Amino acid sequence: MTTRNYRRQDCPIAFALSIVGDQWTILLIRDVLSGTNRFDDLQKRLGISRNLLTRRLKQLVADGILIKRQLPNSRRHAYWPTPKCTALRPSILALAEWGQSWRGDAGGTRVEITETDSGRAVGVRFCRLDDGQEVSPARITVKRISG
Amino acid sequence: MTTRNYRRQDCPIAFALSIVGDQWTILLIRDVLSGTNRFDDLQKRLGISRNLLTRRLKQLVADGILIKRQLPNSRRHAYWPTPKCTALRPSILALAEWGQSWRGDAGGTRVEITETDSGRAVGVRFCRLDDGQEVSPARITVKRISG
Numbered sequence: 056m057t058t059r060n061y062r063r064q065d066c067p068i069a070f071a072l073s074i075v076g077d078q079w080t081i082l083l084i085r086d087v088l089s090g091t092n093r094f095d096d097l098q099k100r101l102g103i104s105r106n107l108l109t110r111r112l113k114q115l116v117a118d119g120i121l122i123k124r125q126l127p128n129s130r131r132h133a134y135w136p137t138p139k140c141t142a143l144r145p146s147i148l149a150l151a152e153w154g155q156s157w158r159g160d161a162g163g164t165r166v167e168i169t170e171t172d173s174g175r176a177v178g179v180r181f182c183r184l185d186d187g188q189e190v191s192p193a194r195i196t197v198k199r200i201s202g
Numbered sequence: 203m204t205t206r207n208y209r210r211q212d213c214p215i216a217f218a219l220s221i222v223g224d225q226w227t228i229l230l231i232r233d234v235l236s237g238t239n240r241f242d243d244l245q246k247r248l249g250i251s252r253n254l255l256t257r258r259l260k261q262l263v264a265d266g267i268l269i270k271r272q273l274p275n276s277r278r279h280a281y282w283p284t285p286k287c288t289a290l291r292p293s294i295l296a297l298a299e300w301g302q303s304w305r306g307d308a309g310g311t312r313v314e315i316t317e318t319d320s321g322r323a324v325g326v327r328f329c330r331l332d333d334g335q336e337v338s339p340a341r342i343t344v345k346r347i348s349g
Contacts, residue, residue: 071297153289153290
């Protein structure tokens with residue numbers, strides 16, 4: 056894959072994209088993080104070929120982003136996010152915020168992030184690391200709201 | 203381009219990736235945002251073909267991410283980021299933070315974000331939108347530090 060070449064650059068952004076920069080990969084991670092875990096369901100949501108989805112899933116398992124586990128009482132498998140995967144949430148939600156700011160239409164599905172306990176609105180922002188004001192990723196709720 | 207197809211999905215993440223999801227595009231934006239503005243310099247930094255770079259720049263100008271302007275006293279042009287482009291900084295810096303967390307080696311170039319006035323360390327984090335604690339994007343400094 057072409058994005059593997061990014062690793063020749065000594066840059067953490069290039070490194071990140073060498074893993075998540077292939078086409079469909081971030082959208083696939085988006086769906087696993089929002090609870091779609093089975094191959095057939097992922098394929099339906101993304102509308103890509105089974106071959107391409109197989110390749111992407113295999114690579115994400117190899118890269119430690121997803122874990123593949125057999126479903127109980129079934130021969131089928133499902134895919135689960137690792138901590139390395141959930142750590143991508145700020146990047147993906149920052150893209151969501153950018154997308155809804157610049158999409159240029161009032162309608163369309165929006166992503167709403169809130170603090171789970173208080174219901175207060177949360178965004179991905181620049182935050183001082185020493186003042187304890189950041190909201191833990193474990194304490195946020197993400198909802199998709201149809202436009 | 204394939205990522206244009208993402209727009210068929212009603213999703214702000216897919217919309218964002220329809221604009222910045224093509225290969226090399228985010229790395230190109232990274233370089234323009236850090237002050238590399240001329241075609242030849244961008245080509246050298248990315249190491250991609252002139253044709254591919256031309257296509258990517260043209261698309262980013264068409265999408266309102268970059269502005270192309272003639273340099274004074276020259277026939278040459280340079281590329282400048284629009285507000286729509288600088289608004290991508292949280293997404294790109296969140297990827298940088300993820301990359302340096304999960305790269306698995308202590309060495310390598312790191313990206314350091316600080317609050318310009320105070321020098322305090324800053325990160326891209328989940329932040330309550332109503333408590334005035336976020337650091338304005340205009341008040342951060344980003345440095346690349348060689349490993």
